[in-house]
Amino acid sequence: MPTSPQLLIFDVNETLLDTKAVTTAINKEIGNDEAADKWFQSLLHYSLVETVTGDFADFSKIADACLEMTANNYGKDLTPKTRETILSEFKKLSPHTDVSEGLQRLKNAGFILVALSNGTLEAVNEQLKSAGISQLFDRIFSIQSVGKFKPHPSTYAYVLDKMEISSDKAVMIAAHPWDLVGAARAGLQTAFIKRSGKSNYPLSPQNEFVAEDLIQFSDQLIH
Amino acid sequence: MPTSPQLLIFDVNETLLDTKAVTTAINKEIGNDEAADKWFQSLLHYSLVETVTGDFADFSKIADACLEMTANNYGKDLTPKTRETILSEFKKLSPHTDVSEGLQRLKNAGFILVALSNGTLEAVNEQLKSAGISQLFDRIFSIQSVGKFKPHPSTYAYVLDKMEISSDKAVMIAAHPWDLVGAARAGLQTAFIKRSGKSNYPLSPQNEFVAEDLIQFSDQLIH
Structure with missing residues (x-):
């Protein structure tokens, strides 16, 4: 007990x-229904990459970097402005x-x-x-x-x-x-x-x- | 220099x-073209979860656990035998x-x-x-x-x-x-x-x- x-x-x-608003925005921009899930998983992974290698960056900065990388992995290029707009959905x-x-x-x-x-x-x-x-x-x-x-x-x-x-x-x-x-x-x-x-x-x-x-x-x- | x-x-x-043979087998069993990528990302994440929490399990054991979890996330249930068959592709x-x-x-x-x-x-x-x-x-x-x-x-x-x-x-x-x-x-x-x-x-x-x-x-x- x-x-x-x-x-x-x-x-x-x-x-x-x-987090549906973020998910929807990412999947739409990248053009794949699984893209946001993969992005979020990479964000969790890279946050621990920072931690085990003894470094630190704000979660929002890693989120942005992972979004750029995930889009590139799908052959897409998201501008910093587009990424900022997508990730601003997190605030609301x-x-x-x-x-x-x-x-x-x-x-x-x-x-x-x-x-x-x-x-x-x-x-x-x-x-x-x-x-x-x-x-x-x-x-x-x-x-x-x-x-x-x-x-x-x-x-x-x-x-x-x-x-x-x-x-x-x-x-x-x-x-x-x-x-x-x-x-x-x-x-x-x-x-x-x-x-x-x-x-x-x-x-x-x-x-x-x-x-x-x-x-x-x-x-x-x-x- | x-x-x-x-x-x-x-x-x-x-x-x-x-790793195409593993990817193909996972995507086929789960019925989604992105499932294997998501499984591999979760495997990388959970390997570091073990490391930061001071624990350790063989990579193959984490791979199997993540495959069970990923399939469940898609509403699928893979038997231990099916998971073993899929992951045995890694050996060849x-x-x-x-x-x-x-x-x-x-x-x-x-x-x-x-x-x-x-x-x-x-x-x-x-x-x-x-x-x-x-x-x-x-x-x-x-x-x-x-x-x-x-x-x-x-x-x-x-x-x-x-x-x-x-x-x-x-x-x-x-x-x-x-x-x-x-x-x-x-x-x-x-x-x-x-x-x-x-x-x-x-x-x-x-x-x-x-x-x-x-x-x-x-x-x-x-x-």
Whole structure:
């Protein structure tokens, strides 16, 4: 039986916010329905390339570089202006339909809610504000303060340190198995939110919670 | 002017060996022309997820787990037997058409040739033997000996240490920008081989060599 959680740490892009607007824009410009998924996977990969080689660049800068590379891999050339227009969609994403109610329920039940994103602090603040959910969080974190991308253990340790809470009382909530692998290995409990097109990574440690959305997750957590 | 190189370190999959047989098998089973690319990107990402979280699993085991996950993301369920059959194609890949001649020219010119793969030592030995090019290498390395995946700096340092050569006298040769980013940051020279569908990562340090294939690369290196 896991320790009763107090702190809920939410991943942002895809977990809380629907990235469809970015996906649609990329697939349209590149002319392939899978291009955006490949771009996002390369973004996640290259963020860790930076981390394992001991370097760092803002997530938005890597996102832009990966978009240029992905387009080139398809034989397309996107101008800096086009890439900027596409990536600006990130700033005004809508939350998934279950998110506002799910977060409110968890907040009302007394949990401490924070966000932790690979994006810059400025970007994640702007995103959550634009999505109308920033007031539900006690604090908003970016891995920028750590200089290493999730799922590096330092990123989770940083949040636990700032919130003065032990790892076993925290739950990392994400639609990304790689994020939960890192959190679990850093001693946190994990909740996998099965957003469309996402499934579990078979080598993951077992998740304490698996839910279709945040409302189902809140039902599991609130007794 | 870079130091005149002595040691040439070759990446294996995609750089030397044509992975088309694996790609075709995956795309056919999953029923989407982009599925294999997405699987390979997730394999690269999850190998680094293992490395940054301080864990390790054989590349073949991660490849299998990512294949199961990728298929599930497309709503498909591949049996362990099907996945094994698909991934067994890796053992008998053909070299790209320029590879045998390119390697032979470089060997004749007096360079020391080694291979360095994220695959297990057993796998890479079997692959290069099956492809008929293993005899052209002075030594074959797997990152398995290091317990961290490329592009972690330890993987390149391990080869340099075993070959007793300084980083500035070595060239890493790959069709993957992420591999070259790591090698460059570890102090090696780099050669980007522009295989079909591959292009440069804009945040890469500049490559000393860029070539369409190994014959063009050998022309650049042999004066």
